[in-house]
Amino acid sequence: MIAVLNTEDIEEGSSKGFEANSIYMFAVKKDNQIYLYWNRCPHLGTPLEWEEDRFLDADGALIQCATHGALFQISDGRCLAGPCKGKSLKPVPFIIDNGMVMVENHILNLST
Ligand code: FES
Incomplete structure (x- = not known):
């Protein structure tokens, strides 16, 4: 597995975009839970953020696509x-180990 994000690097109620092996993802921390999605809008496949690390709407309740404003639930990406x-939104499967968000190598197209 590969560590893609330190859970301390994302503040409660905020979002963070990052890349691993040229695969773009973002995380949201809400109620101390981490949610992880591919950074691709299901409408046209564009990146979702408004500006760096800004994936949420004004009150931080929903994920909002910057291109046409689609709104998504944080908990399940709907x-x-x-x-x-x-x-x-397509979720990225992960586990948290020792404060690090870890994903399987094959998800990042990496061999073991
Ligand atoms: S590309 Fe996201 S709503 Fe159109």
Whole structure:
């Protein structure tokens, strides 16, 4: 497994974009839980953030796509409003080990 993010590097109620092996992802920390998604809008496949590390709407309750404003639930990535309503962000499977967010090598197209 590969460590992609230190859980201390993301503040409660905020989001953070990052890349590993040229695969773009972002994390949200809410109620001390980490959520991890591919950084691709299910509408047109564009990156979601407004500016660096800004993936959430104004009150931090939902993920919002910067291109056409689609809104997604943080907990499961489901699109609640916008052109991709009913579709979902793709979650990245992970575990947390010793404060590090870890993903399997094959998810990053890395051999073991
Ligand atoms: S590309 Fe995200 S809502 Fe259109």
